[in-house]
Amino acid sequence: MSLTAEAPALDMAGAEAFAENVGGVLNSGAVAVMLSIGHRLGLFDVLAALPPSTSAAIAERAELSERYVREWLAVMVMGGIVTYNPAAKTYDLPAEHAACLTREAPLGNLAVYAQAIALIGQMQERLLACFETGEGLAYGDYPCFHQFMAEDSGQTVVPQLFDVVLPLVEGIAERMEIGIDVLDAGCGRGLALIEMAKRFPNSRFTGYDLCADAIEFANETARKAGLANVRFEQRDLTGYGEKSRFDFITTFDAVHDQKDPQALIGGLRGALKPGGVYLMQDIGGSAKLENNHDFPMAGFLYAISCAHCTTVSLGQGGLGLGTMWGWETAKGMLEAAGFRSVERLVLPHDPMNVWFVARV
Template identity: 70%
Template sequence: MNEMTVTRTRSEAFAERIGTLLDAGAVAAMISVGHRAGLFTALAGQRPETSDEIARRTGLAERYVREWLAVMVTGRIVDYDPAHRTYHLPEAHADCLVPGAALGNLAVYAQHVTLLGKLEDRIQHCLETGEGTGYSDYPCFHQIMAEDSDQTVKDGLFEVILPLVEGIDERLATGIEVLDAGCGRGHVLLALAERYPASRFTGYDLCADAIDHARNRALAAGLTNVTFEQRDLTGYSEPGRFDLVTSFDAVHDQKDPEGLIRGLKTSLKPGGVYLMQDIGGSAYLEKNMDFPMASLLYAISCAHCTPVSIGQGGNGLGTMWGWETAERMLEDAGFSSVNRHILPHDPMNVWFVSQV
């Protein structure tokens, strides 16, 4: 083979790979559409059905249901029987595409892909100017994030996450003061408040719409031991107020992550503990080549986490700031011990338990 032939073959192989990526991107966007329309839930556990039957059962427009199904069939997500023109979602596929699925609902994350599309013009502007964004630039961000953390954090909260903090179940049952920093829609705090009526829970977040949602939920559930407050955590200081502080995926996109960690440390009473979850990638790009969904995480970083930090006047650490950076910041804040954990079922996230 001469050099030109080799080059052309490599180029052709690369072009094929780009084609595969474009195809996968389109399927991902349509997974998001299917998730939001409830189509995966409607298909799960059903016998093979025609598009007419599916449309009738879901109350959706048949012509669009059929076209969406075509994406799912060519994307190898739904099986198609041409003889009967029926569609079927195999149980093994439903296992990661419906709420409460055995392997977690990956369709939730597909919503980040469609959000990227909605942001294209804004990110183009950021690229050209170096400016940042505000949370109001992101339609549905808090809804997507709450769905995301419902399964990342809330679903495993009592069984695998709280047990990372020795003795915390007993302390919460007895009655302690708890803060969730950057609580978003507050679903995790609400679950804690319901489980531990003797403890008092506070949630702070920058965004009024997320706090309104959390307050309404607390009201609807009749919870009187939880308070939500819109609050910018930049320069945060409430010395010695809390026994337990948590943050779930809420440090790296702040204006001043390092300052926040220091502030959270001083907000703890003697014997207090800080439980922090963040994305478990490395601070070194080259070490993230095989990290789960690394490209999606860097894309979310480019379109969301980096610009919202810059928009607040910060440096834009990014989603993949890395566990090394997080660990160093926790140690520099002066905690007496910092322990890092990866949960077996969730290689994407890292958990730090830091004692005052």
């Protein structure tokens, strides 16, 4: 009688189906990297502006090498993004595809996020070491990170800032018209704060961010705009302890990757004057893995978390909660910080993010 359990019989059909699925994942990943290259080079914008054209005409308009453009176009054709007419040897980006791939895309430019896939590839060797040591990395270790985040903010926050975002906080626009003190913590390149400073000249705006390159960019942008009511400062918000200084504080996708999110939220709570309001945007996934199967782009977000958000938190000696720390976690931290009321909002057109309005 055998004393060991027999290995289960291999379901060959199931194995082959899974292998085909993995092949599709690899193919899509390669196309995603090429999406990033096309976005960075402006090729989707060129294609959208041209009628069906040859690779030579496309390359000439984009001021790029024809041979490289032709090979890139082949990837786009195989990926179902660009169509190809073999008789005329012309390529075309259908309007329905351009609607989510150009800088003026009405559905938002998804090619922006392809840059994250390329970035993960660039960070692979350093991430391998992190897996072995358990250590993390610094924000500055990631090339072009603030450019990517500024593009993200430029299409998810800034365009809807005055019509959608600020109206989430009842009466805040009217208060800014009169004149109040506003902080954006983790402001990056400061795009949202600069737009608010332009709209509300009677208010005073401050932006803090850990990264010197982002702050330098923000200050230069504000200077060129001639804004005297906004300032940006490089600042590590670990142990942040200003008291009763601001009437309104915002964070846009900036809390989950901090060293100690609970301490930061508590610090922001203390920095609000009586009657002050904190508006917090973050990723709206659940803290429970099993709840995220149907969450938009959940695999992508967990990958970003593994490659960046968890990693930079651990690199600061932090908790490493990650991108998908969960709206439940965020809400619990806001309540633990002692806000008088905490309101959770999800916008119908943007199921990926969650917004909290927390009042002192």
